[in-house]
Amino acid sequence: MRHFLQLAFFSFFSLFLMAHDQKNQAAIFFASDDQLQQKLQNFLPDQFLLAEVLYQTDGTCDLQELHYLTGLEHAMVANAKDIQNALFYLHQSQKFCSVSVELIKKDCGYDLIFHLQKQQILHRMSVSGFLRGKDRLKNSYSIDIGDPFDQQKHKHCIEQMINFLKDAGYFQAQIIDSVKIDVQTQDVAVHCAVKKGSKFKVRAINILFDNVGSVTQSEIEKLQQRIQALCAVRLHAKPYCSELIEALLKKIKWMMQHHGCIDFDIRVDQKMIPASKQVDIDLHISLERKKEFIFWGIKFFKTDQIIDHLLLYGKSTWHFPSSLIVDEVEQLYKSKGFWNVQVSVREQKDKVFCYIKEGVRANIYSIQFKNNAKINTAVLLKESCKPFLKSRYFDKDLFKKMFDQVVKKYKEFGFWDAKIIKDEFVLGAKNGSYDLIITVDEGMQKIFGGVAIPDQPELQVQLQTMVAKNLGQGFDYRWLQEQQQWIIKILKSRGYQKVAANYSLQEQGQCLQVVWKVQLCESATKFGKTLIVGNCKVPHRFLMQELSHECEQIWDKKNIEKTVQNFKSLPIFDAVQIYPGQQNDLNGCKPIFVKLVEDERYEIKTRFGLQQVGRNLQLFRGFTYKAGATLCLKNPFLRADQCVLEADMTRFYRNVAASYQFPWLFGKKIGCQWKAYDSYYQQPVYIGSQDCLYKIVQQGFLCNLTHTRDNKKLGQFILSGSAGFEAMGLYQGDQPDLNVIIDYDRNLLEKKIGYLFVEPTVLWQKVDNLLNPHRGHISFFSCKAMLDLDSKTSFFNVLVEHTQYLPIAPKVTGAIRARMGHVFNRCFDQINPIERFYLGGALTLRGYERDYTPPYGLLTKPIYDQHAGLPSCADNIWRYAPQGGRSLFNLNAEVRLNLYKNFGLVIFNDVGALFKHSIYDELKSWRDSFFAGSGFGFRYDTPLGPARFDVGYKWKIQYPDFESRCVWYLTLGQAF
Structure with a gap:
C-alpha cells in the first residue's frame, strides 16, 4: 500500500511539472527570419486566443499606429498567419531596425509582446552659410528626409557636398556638420554650416x-x-x-x-x-596625326555640315579612300536634290582637297497620283504632301516621310494593304524642274464590323457603345491600338496589374469584327494597409482620415490620386509621395506607402507689385500698388494646423488678419478656422476714379467650418458655415450728401454698428473640368443672417445659383447660369451698400461697367474725366453712381466653340434685373427693370484657365449722357 501511494505521488508530481512547463512555454520570433512561417506554424495551434498584446520599444511610439499595423487586439481569436502579417507590416513601416515577437502560452491563451528597436530616421536637414544654389547643394545630400539614417552614408554625403562646392569654384570650402539624435524618437537632425570662402x-x-x-x-x-x-x-x-x-x-x-x-x-x-x-x-x-578636309565650290552646305556627316563614322573617317569620300559627299548632296553633283578629291600629305560642282537642285513642280480610285488626289495632297509641297525642292527625308504619310492615310480609310509601287520624276520644261508621278496599289478596303469581348460582357457593352459611331466605316488600323489601350487601362484601374489583351479578326464579307481575348494573369490587386513614412509628426489617427481608399478594397487609381490631393491640400507639407510596396502581405494585398515631408516650420512671405481692381482690364484702369506680408507658423500643435498673420495694403484698402486653422474638428474631417480681422476700404466712384464715394470699416472675428464630401455618382459637395461678430461702419467719402446718392439712411452714417452673424453655404458640383467645363453642373446656395445689437438694421439674405454645361457637339459646348437673390429687412435704405446686390461687368451682365447696372443715383458733385470713356454728349462728366438692389435676377447663356487647338470663340447673351422695393410693383414696368447685353468673345486656354476677351452690346440705353453702346473686357477665366 505504501509503495502504491509513493508511486501515485510521484506520478501526480511529474504530471504537475509537465503541465507547469507547458503552461509557461514561450518563444521569440524575428520578422527577418526566412523560416518564420514554418516556425510559427510549428509553435502555435491553428487558432488561439490572444490574452494580451503588448509593445516594448526603446523610444516613444504612436500606440494607435502600432495597433493599426498589427491588426491584433485583446481577446481576439488569431492564427499564425495573423502574427506573421503583423510582423510583416511592422518591418515594412521603416520605423524599426529590429522587429520580433515573444509568445507566451498561458491557461487563457497566448500573450504577445512585440519587441521593437527604433530606426534612426532623418527628420530634418538644413544648410547655412550658402544662399545662392542652396537647393542644389542640399540635393547633393543623398539621404532623403524620412529615410533611415546611416553614419557612413552621411560622411559620403558631406564629401559630395564639398565636391559640389569645389566644382562651383570654392576650393577652400569647409562644411562643419552637426548630427543631433532625439533619444526618445530616434529622429535625426543634420545641420551643415558651410564656410565657403572666396570663389576662385x-x-x-x-x-x-x-x-x-x-x-x-x-x-x-x-x-x-x-x-x-x-x-x-x-x-x-x-x-x-x-x-x-x-x-x-x-x-x-x-x-x-x-x-x-x-x-x-x-x-x-x-x-x-x-x-x-x-x-x-x-x-x-x-x-598623333592630322588630316584636314578642305572643300571648294560649296554653296548649299557649310564645311562643318559636311564634316559632321563624315564624322558619323567616327575615327575611321580619316582612313577613308578617296573613292569612298567622293561617294559619301555625293550621296549627301543627292539626298537634298542635287542629282547632277560632281565631286573630285585630291590628297596631299595631311590635307584632303574636295572639289564640288553642285549643279541645279531638283524642284518638284507638281505631284500626281495614279490608280487612286478611292481617295482623290486633293485629299492626299492636303493631308500627306503638305510639308513636301511647302519646300518644293527635293529632300530625301521629306520624300520618305511623304510616302509614309500617303500609306498611313490609306490605312486610316481601311486600305491596310495599300502600298506605293512606283515613283518617277518626269523632267519639266525648265532646267531642274520635275513632275512627280506616284503609282499606288490601294488593295481591298476593310470595313469595321464591331467588337466583342466574350470573357468580359460588361466591358464589351462599354466598348461597343464607345465605337458605335465607327460601324460601317473604313477600318482605321489605329482603332485596334486605341481599343487595346482602353481595355488595359480600364482593367488596371480595377486592380489587375498584369493584363494581356490580344485580338483576332473575323471576316464577315467585306466587314471585319474584332474579337478581343483578355487574359488576367493574376487576381485583382487589393489595397493593403497604408504605411505613413517621412518626417510627419501628426498623430496617425488624423492622417488616416485623409485616405480615399480602404484596406482590402479593389485597387483604384482614382482613389490614389484623391489621397494625394487630400494630403497636398494640408498646408504643412513640402512634398507628398505615394507608391505601392514591392511585396504583398500574406492576404495578397499591396501595401501603400505615403511619404510626407513637412515644410519649414516658420515661413515669411512678402509681396509687392501692381494689382488690378476687379477682373476687367478695360482701358487698364483700376491699377494700384499692392504691398503685403504673411507670417506662417506651421503645425504648432501637431495637428496639421497653421497660424497665419497677414497684412495687405493698396490704394483702395487696408487689411490685417490673424487666423488659426486646422483640418480636423472633433476627430472628424471638418476644417475649422478662427479668424480676427480689421479691414478698411475706399469705394471709388468708378474704376480709375480718384474720388472716393464712401469708406467702409469692418472689424470682427469669426469661426468657419468646412466639410467636403465626394460621391462618384453625384459629384462633390462642399458644406461651409461661418458665425461670428462684426462691427461695420459706413463713412462719408468725397461726395457730399452720400445718403441721397446711394439711398441710405442718414442716421446710419458715420457710426459703427455691431452684428452677430451666421452664414452657411452649400456648393454642389459635378463637372469634367473645373477651369473649363464642357459637361456637368455647379449649384450654389448661400444665406446670411446679421442681427445688430440695436435691432434696427438686421437683415437676412439668400442667394441661389445654378450653372449647367451641355456638350452640343464634339467642339461645341452650351452653358447657362441662373442667379436669384433677395435681402429680407425692413427698409432698403437700411441695407449697407456692401450687402446689396449689384450687376454689370465681365462676370454678371456684359455690356455694362462693373457693378454699374441701374438703379443709379445722381452724384452731388459730378466728376470731370476725359479718359472715362463716356459718350460724347456727356461732355466727359461722370454724373451717376450705382445704388444696388434688394433683389437680384441674372440669367447668362453662352455657346462656346473650339476653333483651333487652344483658341475658341464664344457667343453670349446676359439678362439681369435689380429691384430696390417690391418685386411685384416693379414688374409692372418690367421693360424698365430688366437689362440685357449680347456679344461675342475669344478664348485662349492656359494652365490657369482661359484668357478671355469679350465685347458686350447693350440692348437698350436708358441714360444717353452716361451709357455707351458697347463695353469690352480682358480677363482670365470663364464668366461662369
Whole structure:
C-alpha cells in the first residue's frame, strides 16, 4: 500500500511539472527570419486566443499606429498567419531596425509582446552659410528626409557636398556638420554650416602639347592660337565653374575634329593659388596625326555640315579612300536634290582637297497620283504632301516621310494593304524642274464590323457603345491600338496589374469584327494597409482620415490620386509621395506607402507689385500698388494646423488678419478656422476714379467650418458655415450728401454698428473640368443672417445659383447660369451698400461697367474725366453712381466653340434685373427693370484657365449722357 501511494505521488508530481512547463512555454520570433512561417506554424495551434498584446520599444511610439499595423487586439481569436502579417507590416513601416515577437502560452491563451528597436530616421536637414544654389547643394545630400539614417552614408554625403562646392569654384570650402539624435524618437537632425570662402577665378589657361606625332610645328602653333582664343573668351578672368570647363572641352574637341585632328586626348590639370584666390588651368593635349578636309565650290552646305556627316563614322573617317569620300559627299548632296553633283578629291600629305560642282537642285513642280480610285488626289495632297509641297525642292527625308504619310492615310480609310509601287520624276520644261508621278496599289478596303469581348460582357457593352459611331466605316488600323489601350487601362484601374489583351479578326464579307481575348494573369490587386513614412509628426489617427481608399478594397487609381490631393491640400507639407510596396502581405494585398515631408516650420512671405481692381482690364484702369506680408507658423500643435498673420495694403484698402486653422474638428474631417480681422476700404466712384464715394470699416472675428464630401455618382459637395461678430461702419467719402446718392439712411452714417452673424453655404458640383467645363453642373446656395445689437438694421439674405454645361457637339459646348437673390429687412435704405446686390461687368451682365447696372443715383458733385470713356454728349462728366438692389435676377447663356487647338470663340447673351422695393410693383414696368447685353468673345486656354476677351452690346440705353453702346473686357477665366 505504501509503495502504491509513493508511486501515485510521484506520478501526480511529474504530471504537475509537465503541465507547469507547458503552461509557461514561450518563444521569440524575428520578422527577418526566412523560416518564420514554418516556425510559427510549428509553435502555435491553428487558432488561439490572444490574452494580451503588448509593445516594448526603446523610444516613444504612436500606440494607435502600432495597433493599426498589427491588426491584433485583446481577446481576439488569431492564427499564425495573423502574427506573421503583423510582423510583416511592422518591418515594412521603416520605423524599426529590429522587429520580433515573444509568445507566451498561458491557461487563457497566448500573450504577445512585440519587441521593437527604433530606426534612426532623418527628420530634418538644413544648410547655412550658402544662399545662392542652396537647393542644389542640399540635393547633393543623398539621404532623403524620412529615410533611415546611416553614419557612413552621411560622411559620403558631406564629401559630395564639398565636391559640389569645389566644382562651383570654392576650393577652400569647409562644411562643419552637426548630427543631433532625439533619444526618445530616434529622429535625426543634420545641420551643415558651410564656410565657403572666396570663389576662385581663372587666372591663366595654358595649352600644352605633350605629344604631337607627325603634325608640323606650324600646325601646332595654329591650333594653339585657336584654342587659346577660345579659352580667353570663355574662361579668362571669370569665376571658376566645372560646368564651364566641360563646355569648353566639348567646344575644343569639336574644333579640333573639324580641323583634321584624328587621334587626340585632352587632360585637365588645375593649380590653385590660395593667396590670390585664383586657379591656373593646364590643358595637356596629346595628338598623333592630322588630316584636314578642305572643300571648294560649296554653296548649299557649310564645311562643318559636311564634316559632321563624315564624322558619323567616327575615327575611321580619316582612313577613308578617296573613292569612298567622293561617294559619301555625293550621296549627301543627292539626298537634298542635287542629282547632277560632281565631286573630285585630291590628297596631299595631311590635307584632303574636295572639289564640288553642285549643279541645279531638283524642284518638284507638281505631284500626281495614279490608280487612286478611292481617295482623290486633293485629299492626299492636303493631308500627306503638305510639308513636301511647302519646300518644293527635293529632300530625301521629306520624300520618305511623304510616302509614309500617303500609306498611313490609306490605312486610316481601311486600305491596310495599300502600298506605293512606283515613283518617277518626269523632267519639266525648265532646267531642274520635275513632275512627280506616284503609282499606288490601294488593295481591298476593310470595313469595321464591331467588337466583342466574350470573357468580359460588361466591358464589351462599354466598348461597343464607345465605337458605335465607327460601324460601317473604313477600318482605321489605329482603332485596334486605341481599343487595346482602353481595355488595359480600364482593367488596371480595377486592380489587375498584369493584363494581356490580344485580338483576332473575323471576316464577315467585306466587314471585319474584332474579337478581343483578355487574359488576367493574376487576381485583382487589393489595397493593403497604408504605411505613413517621412518626417510627419501628426498623430496617425488624423492622417488616416485623409485616405480615399480602404484596406482590402479593389485597387483604384482614382482613389490614389484623391489621397494625394487630400494630403497636398494640408498646408504643412513640402512634398507628398505615394507608391505601392514591392511585396504583398500574406492576404495578397499591396501595401501603400505615403511619404510626407513637412515644410519649414516658420515661413515669411512678402509681396509687392501692381494689382488690378476687379477682373476687367478695360482701358487698364483700376491699377494700384499692392504691398503685403504673411507670417506662417506651421503645425504648432501637431495637428496639421497653421497660424497665419497677414497684412495687405493698396490704394483702395487696408487689411490685417490673424487666423488659426486646422483640418480636423472633433476627430472628424471638418476644417475649422478662427479668424480676427480689421479691414478698411475706399469705394471709388468708378474704376480709375480718384474720388472716393464712401469708406467702409469692418472689424470682427469669426469661426468657419468646412466639410467636403465626394460621391462618384453625384459629384462633390462642399458644406461651409461661418458665425461670428462684426462691427461695420459706413463713412462719408468725397461726395457730399452720400445718403441721397446711394439711398441710405442718414442716421446710419458715420457710426459703427455691431452684428452677430451666421452664414452657411452649400456648393454642389459635378463637372469634367473645373477651369473649363464642357459637361456637368455647379449649384450654389448661400444665406446670411446679421442681427445688430440695436435691432434696427438686421437683415437676412439668400442667394441661389445654378450653372449647367451641355456638350452640343464634339467642339461645341452650351452653358447657362441662373442667379436669384433677395435681402429680407425692413427698409432698403437700411441695407449697407456692401450687402446689396449689384450687376454689370465681365462676370454678371456684359455690356455694362462693373457693378454699374441701374438703379443709379445722381452724384452731388459730378466728376470731370476725359479718359472715362463716356459718350460724347456727356461732355466727359461722370454724373451717376450705382445704388444696388434688394433683389437680384441674372440669367447668362453662352455657346462656346473650339476653333483651333487652344483658341475658341464664344457667343453670349446676359439678362439681369435689380429691384430696390417690391418685386411685384416693379414688374409692372418690367421693360424698365430688366437689362440685357449680347456679344461675342475669344478664348485662349492656359494652365490657369482661359484668357478671355469679350465685347458686350447693350440692348437698350436708358441714360444717353452716361451709357455707351458697347463695353469690352480682358480677363482670365470663364464668366461662369
